[in-house]
Amino acid sequence: MILTSREMKALEERAFADGITAEALMEEAGRKIAETVRQFYPFPGKCIVVFGKGHNGGDALVAARHLAEAGWTLEWKPAFPEDKWAPLTRQNWEVVRDIATGPDGRHCILSRPGPQPVIILDGLLGIGAGGALRPPILDATREINRLRATSNARVFAIDLPTGLDSETGAADPDTVIADYTLTISFAKQPLLADAAARFVGRLAVLPLEELSKRASGGNPDGVATAEELQSTLPRRNFDMHKGQCGRVGIVAGSRGFVGAAIMSAEACVRAGAGLITLFATENIYLIVVSAIGPEVMVKPVQSYLEVLEAKTDVLAIGPGLGSGHASEVRQIIEQAPQPMVVDADALNILSDSIHLLDRCAGPRLLTPHPGEMARLDPKSKDRSRRETVEAFTTRWPHTLLLKGSRTLIGQRDHPFSYNTTGSPGMATGGMGDILTGVCAALAGQGLSLYDAARVGAWLCGRAAELAVTVGDESEESLTPTLLFRYLGRAFQDLRAGKG
Ligand SMILES: NC(=O)C1=CN([C@@H]2O[C@H](COP(=O)(O)OP(=O)(O)OC[C@H]3O[C@@H](n4cnc5c(N)ncnc54)[C@H](OP(=O)(O)O)[C@@H]3O)[C@@H](O)[C@H]2O)[C@@H](O)CC1
Ligand SMILES: [K+]
Known part of the structure; x- marks a missing residue:
């Protein structure tokens, strides 16, 4: 409240x-x-x-x-x-x-x-x-x-x-x-x-x-505090296995932008997903497998449409993808029945064909920064952030996470939720790729996309602030992959309702 x-x-x-x-x-x-x-x-x-x-x-x-x-x-x-x-x-x-x-x-x-x-x-x-x-x-x-x-x-x-x-x-x-x-x-x-x-x-x-x-x-709008979010993160049963923690498929990366794919896949690993598959086209496959952590499976594909045939519970699409596979990306966003996190280049592709959001086979979480938001909805430039999220979620039946120093999450019939955590050290390329991976992992573990967005934003911001307060980082030295070192503590704080 x-x-x-x-x-x-x-x-x-x-x-x-x-x-x-x-x-x-x-x-x-x-x-x-x-x-x-x-x-x-x-x-x-x-x-x-x-x-x-x-x-x-x-x-x-x-x-x-x-x-x-x-x-x-x-x-x-x-x-x-x-x-x-x-x-x-x-x-x-x-x-x-x-x-x-x-x-x-x-x-x-x-x-x-x-x-x-x-x-x-x-x-x-x-x-x-x-x-x-x-x-x-x-x-x-x-x-x-x-x-x-x-x-x-x-x-x-x-x-x-x-x-x-x-x-x-x-x-x-x-x-x-x-x-x-x-x-x-x-x-x-x-x-x-x-x-x-x-x-x-x-x-x-x-x-x-x-x-x-x-x-x-x-x-009724809310601010997302640990106390508020605590109960959305399920506790694991002792006999849980990887198949129950979410099979996440990631469509990301292109020549010159493999880092985005790697960061989002590794963030997904670090946020608890059970099985992570990164789909990579042949031209980046070798670069990706030589650089990515061993926990991630990398599947070479001729066409991203192979994703539609793969066994996954949740998809994430967009980080570092470029604009080269626009038609495949549109088809995946439209046809995949799984919940999906749509980010970065996938948002830019979507902005040319926004009406397909009316025909999606499953729920979507869009995670634009203000520049991407302005491409999705040019009127957002003249609106407040709250009005922007309201206009979008009134029109489309999907979840929106509008990035910014006060990230705002909205979904029709849900309270608008302002994130509280974060640090100006996050103002560096790649933080969004981490967020995409974390949100996809949370959705894979059973959170709704609305809760995955709220918890994901909170955790990433908390990890960043821990790095510069209890850790030895400064706002200048903080990098996206350094968040991995503090994500565990951020999860613990969330469970404890602390922060
Ligand atoms: N709400 C709660 O349940 C609880 C509230 N609590 C706490 O109390 C706080 C509110 O305290 P408060 O009412 O004493 O007012 P507060 O802000 O300290 O000062 C007001 C004085 O400042 C002045 N002034 C005003 N504008 C000015 C200006 N532009 N430029 C310069 N001066 C200006 C003005 O004096 P004047 O100049 O008019 O003589 C006025 O008298 C609240 O924020 C919270 O921290 C907690 O203790 C527990 C529970
Ligand atoms: K004050």
């Missing part, structure tokens, strides 16, 4: 009317903020706490207290003098200011070699924000953005990045550029505006028990 800030305030009021205190809500919010920070940065470092006078600042102070208890060093940057603070904000300051922080031996500090993380908590404004930023908040947001630009500090916005209008989602020019936004209780509508993604960054929703149980109404 996604709420407007107004709906969030009304929900809060209902809880207050039932005797729930703001203090209790703030305590839970602050504790969960600290837990989430520690999920991304398990080893303590320095936390710069930038806070305003309202309850957003109070959340930051509670979170800081929990971080200090876990061994983090704190640095304070209040935006207002103490006499301007809300009573609850001041109350939490009185508790936290006396906690000695830093490596003083009072806390058990697990450290690791290498630079310690530096994070900034943006506790300046939350759902009480409105209009253009005013001093002294304005000076504080500029300081956060300056620190982010000139150091390796990672910014965690509490509830909303300060500067994003809490009702409209319009961004002030000095809006805090957050790497992570930890939003309290429910995702707020303004966080999902197209223009907000660059300020919001990785989104985490921290449910508060007393508010969750009182929630009603709201927008």
Whole structure:
């Protein structure tokens, strides 16, 4: 469920009317903020706490207290003098200011070699924000953005990045550029505006028990969190065999683009498919077999139409395919009864004959990036991402995953689902090929294409963020195949409802 800030305030009021205190809500919010920070940065470092006078600042102070208890060093940057603070904000300051922080031996500090993380908590404004930023908040947001630009500090916005209008989602020019936004209780509508993604960054929703149980109404769209997706991933029975984990056929690769085929097939292996066959035409067959992992079967074909005769449960078509086999690709998309992931060049081929989507023999998941989307639907250039997915899924009976920093998944009669995970390190060619393989593997294991898309996007984004937080990668060094190293951990986190 996604709420407007107004709906969030009304929900809060209902809880207050039932005797729930703001203090209790703030305590839970602050504790969960600290837990989430520690999920991304398990080893303590320095936390710069930038806070305003309202309850957003109070959340930051509670979170800081929990971080200090876990061994983090704190640095304070209040935006207002103490006499301007809300009573609850001041109350939490009185508790936290006396906690000695830093490596003083009072806390058990697990450290690791290498630079310690530096994070900034943006506790300046939350759902009480409105209009253009005013001093002294304005000076504080500029300081956060300056620190982010000139150091390796990672910014965690509490509830909303300060500067994003809490009702409209319009961004002030000095809006805090957050790497992570930890939003309290429910995702707020303004966080999902197209223009907000660059300020919001990785989104985490921290449910508060007393508010969750009182929630009603709201927008049925959803944000895909681990907790939300957890139950869609089936547990395996001990006596399961490979035939039950999905036979996946992949149609991908062409001269000069065999890497795309290899990456999607290997991603399929790493996401649990039982048997993977890559169909390769003779002109690339030898290159592919010499480079691909031994788990993938490579079948030489004269024509891709042989795919229609092969025994498969799920197909994926398109990565690196080029435009040379357009008629065969169209026939496969139209005639194969199996669920199919349609990506990359197959989407470009499809855009010339989009009406065959009305005649497909099985369900299709299309995974365009915005450029491919504009070829499938030229009107998408003038629409928001949400409108684009809505227009497509209203017209066609298939699943759409619109890639982007806030990947959006839609299917008729299903809630629109925004992905939360990811890293700017994913801005490199080949990430989409990995996603195709992962989605096909998940569909092979029995997930609907809608769930395969939601879980696949979540897992790939989670693997990427793990690589640059708990792993040793940077946003620059991250490559698509490096995701394989972290996919296992991403699956574990999903099952644990973590992240
Ligand atoms: N909802 C929930 O259930 C829970 C909510 N919780 C937390 O409380 C947060 C909301 O707290 P809040 O209501 O105290 O408002 P908050 O955003 O801290 O500050 C508002 C003050 O800022 C000012 N101001 C406004 N706009 C401005 C601008 N453009 N430029 C400059 N200044 C501006 C304005 O002051 P003024 O200038 O009008 O004097 C106003 O008084 C919420 O986001 C969440 O973090 C949790 O604790 C637990 C459960
Ligand atoms: K904030």
